[in-house]
Amino acid sequence: MLSLRSCCYSLTHSTLSHHLKIYLNLSPSLCAVSLSSPKPFSFKLILSPNHTPKSTMSSRPSAFDVLMSNASKKKAQSQTQQSSPKKRKTLESNTTNQNPRKTQTPNSETQLLNEPKLDGKEPNCSNSKPIEETRVANGSKDDQQTPKLDVKKRRLISAHDSIVELKKKAANFSPQKAAFWGEGDKVPFLFLVKVFDAISKESGRIAITEMVCNMLRTVIQMTPEDLVAVVYLSANRIAPAHEGLELGIGDASIIKALAEACGTKDTQIKKQYKELGDLGLVAKASRSSQPLMRKPEVLTIAKVFDTFRLIAKRIEESGKDSQEKKKNHIKALLVAATDCEPQYLIRLLQTKLRIGLAEQTLLAALGHAAVYTEKHSSSPPDINSPLEEAAKIVKQVYSVIPVYDKIVSALLTGGVWNLAKTCSFSPGIPVGPMLAKPTKGVSEIVDKFQDMEFTCEYKYDGERAQIHYMENGSVEIYSRNAERNTGKFPDVIAAVSRLKKSSVTSFVLDCELVAYDREKQKILPFQILSTRARKNVVMSDIKVDVCIFAFDILYLDGQPLLQEQLDARREHLYNSFEEEPGFLQFATAITSNDLEEIQKFLEAAVDSRYWSMFLT
DNA sequence: TAATTTGCATC
DNA sequence: ATCGGCT
DNA sequence: AGCCGATGATGCAAATTA
Numbered sequence: 001m002l003s004l005r006s007c008c009y010s011l012t013h014s015t016l017s018h019h020l021k022i023y024l025n026l027s028p029s030l031c032a033v034s035l036s037s038p039k040p041f042s043f044k045l046i047l048s049p050n051h052t053p054k055s056t057m058s059s060r061p062s063a064f065d066v067l068m069s070n071a072s073k074k075k076a077q078s079q080t081q082q083s084s085p086k087k088r089k090t091l092e093s094n095t096t097n098q099n100p101r102k103t104q105t106p107n108s109e110t111q112l113l114n115e116p117k118l119d120g121k122e123p124n125c126s127n128s129k130p131i132e133e134t135r136v137a138n139g140s141k142d143d144q145q146t147p148k149l150d151v152k153k154r155r156l157i158s159a160h161d162s163i164v165e166l167k168k169k170a171a172n173f174s175p176q177k178a179a180f181w182g183e184g185d186k187v188p189f190l191f192l193v194k195v196f197d198a199i200s201k202e203s204g205r206i207a208i209t210e211m212v213c214n215m216l217r218t219v220i221q222m223t224p225e226d227l228v229a230v231v232y233l234s235a236n237r238i239a240p241a242h243e244g245l246e247l248g249i250g251d252a253s254i255i256k257a258l259a260e261a262c263g264t265k266d267t268q269i270k271k272q273y274k275e276l277g278d279l280g281l282v283a284k285a286s287r288s289s290q291p292l293m294r295k296p297e298v299l300t301i302a303k304v305f306d307t308f309r310l311i312a313k314r315i316e317e318s319g320k321d322s323q324e325k326k327k328n329h330i331k332a333l334l335v336a337a338t339d340c341e342p343q344y345l346i347r348l349l350q351t352k353l354r355i356g357l358a359e360q361t362l363l364a365a366l367g368h369a370a371v372y373t374e375k376h377s378s379s380p381p382d383i384n385s386p387l388e389e390a391a392k393i394v395k396q397v398y399s400v401i402p403v404y405d406k407i408v409s410a411l412l413t414g415g416v417w418n419l420a421k422t423c424s425f426s427p428g429i430p431v432g433p434m435l436a437k438p439t440k441g442v443s444e445i446v447d448k449f450q451d452m453e454f455t456c457e458y459k460y461d462g463e464r465a466q467i468h469y470m471e472n473g474s475v476e477i478y479s480r481n482a483e484r485n486t487g488k489f490p491d492v493i494a495a496v497s498r499l500k501k502s503s504v505t506s507f508v509l510d511c512e513l514v515a516y517d518r519e520k521q522k523i524l525p526f527q528i529l530s531t532r533a534r535k536n537v538v539m540s541d542i543k544v545d546v547c548i549f550a551f552d553i554l555y556l557d558g559q560p561l562l563q564e565q566l567d568a569r570r571e572h573l574y575n576s577f578e579e580e581p582g583f584l585q586f587a588t589a590i591t592s593n594d595l596e597e598i599q600k601f602l603e604a605a606v607d608s609r610y611w612s613m614f615l616t
Numbered sequence: 617t618a619a620t621t622t623g624c625a626t627c
Numbered sequence: 628a629t630c631g632g633c634t
Numbered sequence: 635a636g637c638c639g640a641t642g643a644t645g646c647a648a649a650t651t652a
Binding site for chain 3: 635636637638639640641642
């Protein structure tokens with residue numbers, strides 16, 4: 001009842017070319033996986049080099065294979081010691097959860113969309129309606145003067161044209177033609193929703209990127225003030241992760257709001273949910289079967305985004321009746337929604353757009369859009385593909401400062417080619433952490449890096465943390481997902497402040513926080529760590545101690561180290577902190593390209609974890 | 617006040 | 628965190 | 635190889651309900 005994982009990964013933050021980290025640890029959290037697989041142990045490698053020479057997979061026995069068989073023996077011993085009830089429990093829950101939950105893969109949805117069982121009071125978003133005239137779109141000024149019904153008809157017709165235009169190749173695309181609102185006017189929510197809908201029917205990344213790019217170009221051209229909101233909604237975010245704004249809305253709340261907005265019962269909605277497998281579709285179906293009263297106003301991007309933020313704000317304010325207030329906000333939006341707006345409104349609230357568009361594609365599209373928009377752009381002459389390059393720049397910048405507000409404004413004022421200068425790392429804002437990527441076997445790694453020196457270090461089974469210590473002495477701790485965890489680890493703040501060398505005035509430390517028994521000097525399993533309180537923790541209340549296993553430093557004494565090589569950063573790390581067992585230790589590491597040596601290192605790591613976990 | 621539901625974080 | 632599918 | 639989405643186990647915290 002124990003699983004084992006081993007990971008390799010080369011380091012983060014771009015420029016560490018020739019280095020590879022091998023991480024090892026035992027992971028009780030993977031028990032379920034292990035049990036359901038033929039092998040009692042789950043053993044994997046994680047690798048993510050920044051540049052990857054091609055190599056062929058070799059099937060010859062590798063260090064890991066050898067290690068694996070050793071480990072299996074040990075495990076056989078430990079399994080007998082382990083209590084079995086837990087095993088059964090997980091098994092049971094697994095099987096009971098197996099309940100056949102409707103294949104809600106893209107299939108079911110497309111089928112449903114194609115079924116014209118909804119009465120066509122209005123053109124359905126999935127179908128193209130005949131177009132009468134094409135030129136209407138320009139009279140946007142008139143829109144405000146003409147009766148609403150007319151406005152709406154026109155919108156729908158021209159919205160369709162808009163999509164046709166947006167699907168064009170970027171080179172032939174004209175932002176003016178795609179827009180069906182006036183220059184400087186608020187961007188209609190319908191515009192974004194139509195793009196979402198078109199994207200959902202497209203599986204090719206290139207095509208999706210192009211559509212998003214065209215959409216962004218249109219917004220930049222017509223209503224640049226709305227660009228930030230458009231980007232946030234496209235990313236399905238409400239705010240930068242580190243700001244801690246949460247919608248606090250889940251399926252249960254959505255079902256309630258939906259039921260009220262449609263005048264039906266919860267049970268009815270739930271039933272439909274089971275049938276359709278998607279609350280967005282339920283919303284769409286329910287809405288279009290509603291007798292629509294006159295809408296107060298056309299939904300705009302800004303309105304939707306602002307409302308989302310209002311919903312999120314409630315979390316920080318009074319807690320009473322917060323759900324009720326949220327529900328009313330949602331209802332208001334739903335009532336004003338037409339066409340397929342309800343569908344995507346709901347999906348946005350669920351934070352599950354599932355459209356095939358996510359962060360990376362959005363960033364690429366943002367870069368592309370900037371290239372097209374900046375006519376005067378002095379794109380460096382030595383560049384083959386400006387588009388690719390721009391996408392790369394935007395992604396790079398985002399990884400260092402994941403705040404759309406800043407990136408968008410820097411993009412609009414300074415342009416892509418200056419972006420890295422106008423928008424860069426800022427202490428106090430968490431850097432996107434480099435994550436481990438699984439690979440099949442060690443042979444891959446050995447082959448790839450045979451002629452390079454690389455480095456290995458333990459991967460401890462705890463919680464990733466990025467500790468920012470600012471010049472003014474304030475400290476923030478961020479999680480793997482850039483959530484602010486500061487209030488959860490006052491002990492870590494104390495430790496880090498005490499153990500930094502006195503000459504150090506500021507830093508950003510990348511580390512793993514691991515539950516630790518200081519009496520016995522043992523690392524404790526993740527399970528224990530997870531029982532720590534999470535909010536407003538007071539030192540004296542702490543039950544589970546934590547040891548900081550530091551493995552990288554990204555910023556030191558006012559200077560970003562993101563461009564440095566890993567070995568240089570390690571030097572900085574070792575020079576900037578004092579180790580103290582049980583409080584702060586450096587991740588155990590070796591540097592070598594010798595297979596045998598690495599294998600020994602791995603075995604040692606496994607042994608140390610193994611004993612510390614079971615000989616308590 | 618105590619139990620239950622809901623949301624959401626970690627892995 | 629793992630997994631599989633798509634391009 | 636990169637990106638996206640679907641999925642699981644577990645545990646705290648807040649809101650609701652009994």
